[in-house]
Amino acid sequence: xxxxxxxxxxxNSEYKWGFTTDVETDxxxxxxxxxxxxxxxxxxxxPEWLLEFRLKAFRHWLTMNEPNHWAHIPYPKIxxxxxxxxxxxxxxxxxKSLDEVDPELIKTxxxxxxxxxxxxxxxxxxxxxxxxxxxxxxSVKTTFRETLAEKGIIFCSFSEAVLEHPELVKKFMGTVVPxxxxxxxxxxxxxxxDGSFCYIPKGVRCPMELSTYFRINSSGTGQFERTLxxxxxxxxxxxxxxxxxxxxxxxxxxxxxxEIIAHKNAEVKYSTVQNWYPGDKDGKGGIFNFVTKRGIxxxxxxxxxxxxVETGSAITWKYPSVILKGDNSIGEFYSVAVTNNRxxxxxxxxxxxxxxxxxxxxxxxxxxxxxxxxxYRGLVQVRKGAANARNFSQxxxxxxxxxxxxxxxPYIEIKDKTAIVEHEATTSKIxxxxxxxxxxxxxxxxxxxxxxVNGYCREVLNxxxxxxxxxxxxxxxxxxxxxxx
Amino acid sequence: xxxxxxxxxxxxxxxxxxxxxxxIRPGEIHAIMGPNGSGKSTLSSVLAGREDxxxxxxxxxxxxxxxxxxxxxxxxxxxxxxxxQYPIEIPGVSNVNFLKTAINxxxxxxxxxxxxxxxxxxxxxxxxxxxxxxxxxANRSVNEGFSGGEKKRNEIFQMAMLEPKLAILDETDSxxxxxxxxxxxxxxxxxxxxxxxxxxxxxxxxxxxxxxxDFVHILYNGxxxxxxxxxxxxxxxxxxxxxxxxxxxxxxA
Ligand SMILES: Nc1ncnc2c1ncn2[C@@H]1O[C@H](COP(=O)(O)OP(=O)(O)OP(=O)(O)O)[C@@H](O)[C@H]1O
Ligand SMILES: [Mg+2]
Numbered sequence: 001x002x003x004x005x006x007x008x009x010x011x012n013s014e015y016k017w018g019f020t021t022d023v024e025t026d027x028x029x030x031x032x033x034x035x036x037x038x039x040x041x042x043x044x045x046x047p048e049w050l051l052e053f054r055l056k057a058f059r060h061w062l063t064m065n066e067p068n069h070w071a072h073i074p075y076p077k078i079x080x081x082x083x084x085x086x087x088x089x090x091x092x093x094x095x096k097s098l099d100e101v102d103p104e105l106i107k108t109x110x111x112x113x114x115x116x117x118x119x120x121x122x123x124x125x126x127x128x129x130x131x132x133x134x135x136x137x138x139s140v141k142t143t144f145r146e147t148l149a150e151k152g153i154i155f156c157s158f159s160e161a162v163l164e165h166p167e168l169v170k171k172f173m174g175t176v177v178p179x180x181x182x183x184x185x186x187x188x189x190x191x192x193x194d195g196s197f198c199y200i201p202k203g204v205r206c207p208m209e210l211s212t213y214f215r216i217n218s219s220g221t222g223q224f225e226r227t228l229x230x231x232x233x234x235x236x237x238x239x240x241x242x243x244x245x246x247x248x249x250x251x252x253x254x255x256x257x258x259e260i261i262a263h264k265n266a267e268v269k270y271s272t273v274q275n276w277y278p279g280d281k282d283g284k285g286g287i288f289n290f291v292t293k294r295g296i297x298x299x300x301x302x303x304x305x306x307x308x309v310e311t312g313s314a315i316t317w318k319y320p321s322v323i324l325k326g327d328n329s330i331g332e333f334y335s336v337a338v339t340n341n342r343x344x345x346x347x348x349x350x351x352x353x354x355x356x357x358x359x360x361x362x363x364x365x366x367x368x369x370x371x372x373x374x375x376y377r378g379l380v381q382v383r384k385g386a387a388n389a390r391n392f393s394q395x396x397x398x399x400x401x402x403x404x405x406x407x408x409x410p411y412i413e414i415k416d417k418t419a420i421v422e423h424e425a426t427t428s429k430i431x432x433x434x435x436x437x438x439x440x441x442x443x444x445x446x447x448x449x450x451x452x453v454n455g456y457c458r459e460v461l462n463x464x465x466x467x468x469x470x471x472x473x474x475x476x477x478x479x480x481x482x483x484x485x
Numbered sequence: 486x487x488x489x490x491x492x493x494x495x496x497x498x499x500x501x502x503x504x505x506x507x508x509i510r511p512g513e514i515h516a517i518m519g520p521n522g523s524g525k526s527t528l529s530s531v532l533a534g535r536e537d538x539x540x541x542x543x544x545x546x547x548x549x550x551x552x553x554x555x556x557x558x559x560x561x562x563x564x565x566x567x568x569x570q571y572p573i574e575i576p577g578v579s580n581v582n583f584l585k586t587a588i589n590x591x592x593x594x595x596x597x598x599x600x601x602x603x604x605x606x607x608x609x610x611x612x613x614x615x616x617x618x619x620x621x622x623a624n625r626s627v628n629e630g631f632s633g634g635e636k637k638r639n640e641i642f643q644m645a646m647l648e649p650k651l652a653i654l655d656e657t658d659s660x661x662x663x664x665x666x667x668x669x670x671x672x673x674x675x676x677x678x679x680x681x682x683x684x685x686x687x688x689x690x691x692x693x694x695x696x697x698x699d700f701v702h703i704l705y706n707g708x709x710x711x712x713x714x715x716x717x718x719x720x721x722x723x724x725x726x727x728x729x730x731x732x733x734x735x736x737x738a
Contacts, residue, residue: 437573439557440533441587451586455577
């Protein structure tokens, strides 16, 4: 095969999740003002307190300026009046059984490898996953709810949680990410549509992986979901998040909030495979992924770990963070971020050490190809009194080709002398020697790149649940197709 | 099996191979010797398809196919194997996973189904025993943190797993202790049959006590300047390259 055909093939290799689904939707006209916020709240039959929360957030948002501290990334200014803030499949959002779900939706999720039928297993792998499927602004179906309920676990859409467990939502929502936190958090707090809610009661180990699958379908809409996970004392849960969107020439905004609260001895593992449409090779279209994810280890010996594999989106700004408040609590961040073509990723974490003997680990693997830019931006903060806090950070960048960029911005703020903070960083190029070696053994360039990159990310991929790891590996290889000529 | 005719290759405009002629038939073992920098590794790299080299003249036919027209991976799939003088590390990729991928790529090229896990495991066990490769090494990342000798042994393990038609061993014996040397030789001798062939590049007669070559060639300054039977290696061991160097430097001067 000549170099040209190789190149052609990859340029033509498509984003495989780029289809659209033809379902009748109930979509708000474009535009944003207080009436829209009220209408949204009314649509969802929300209690007064939530409407108040939204309005406060909205009014605050109006006073804020769009962040421009990543000014080196040129991107079209977002016109917030040109977005519709609610879009839902026409059929009733709250559904009693699968029969009531629009068959087109079931098909859509099946195409994505997600079964809304509880008996079915994901892509043939023996797995045990409860799924909350969110389509545009609403949750379509949450599986295995009854099984989970037997253990006292609540796993449902955010909207349902608001209606059925208002006391829990009210108690925890906005406590980790207040609406004043940042521009997009304020926007989300005003207009969030749906998302997932999860509560694990005291002493319960969640017997299956919980998962939310987000799908943007409609054009001209934004996706503003909210996820709230509360693990009570001694509870454990592993949570997965996946997402895809159709290919469109326009940029679509995704501004989500995820809040995690881990009480004493509780452990929450949150894994993301982010695969929003990245735009085409010239940088046309793609999702702007501006999300705020934060967890708090509220009690002693609590543990929160974020694992993310970021391959999608035109622009990603995302810093899943952990506030280590409880003594001996643990925060972890394992990240693989891949950028190709004209993608931009600025991602990292914040580890805020407040409690004594708190520990955090940061492993970040950035892979850049094409004309993309990939930055790690992370803060390790040790507050006064956080005796014996420890952090270890390892930030590696892998470059493919010589037209992409890799940057590392580690911020370290230490206010306690007993802290030990270690930071290691490496930058390497994918080796010609490695490629040649693999090819000499019969692997073509694509396979070789996939293998080398997967090996490079092994430490992070190992943290993912099995089914996800397999998907993530494939995704990494696909995302980098055509990156080595 | 392999016919090299008047092969010239250059890097950055500098000619390194200056007209190599060599014919290898199935069942044969050829040894190539020659002083440092004479072009031995270059020849093996060119045959394997390394892109740093420009082929300026000549042709290479491998099992009826124009080798130089084939992509590197297709040469491998056609049965050409190179045991690297300096094996490469691939962090995070386990040796067995690497080999499984390689085997399946080669099988797919020949229209065969992927190897069954059972068959693969049995093969791993068998070949591991053959080259006395530690279980731990088989499961570790490809060559990562291996000692020099372990890397070489691993190359032979890979060769045994892939069962090539033509294997080129580029100084596989350098840096090996006596036991490892015996193991490498044992690997080659066990794998050897009437349908495959080996090119063994070495500086030492010692290896050729274990792997007995049918032909010995001396490569000097980009050319094969002398060919003979296994006794040529013995002669060389005694006399060194001085005489040859003098003789051929005079010619090319
Ligand atoms: N990629 C390259 N760029 C520049 N020069 C090269 C390159 N590859 C080989 N050479 C040069 O070509 C000559 C032959 O090198 P080669 O590695 O083939 O020798 P060799 O016979 O294998 O030597 P040794 O016995 O030391 O392994 C040397 O002078 C070397 O410096
Ligand atoms: Mg050499």
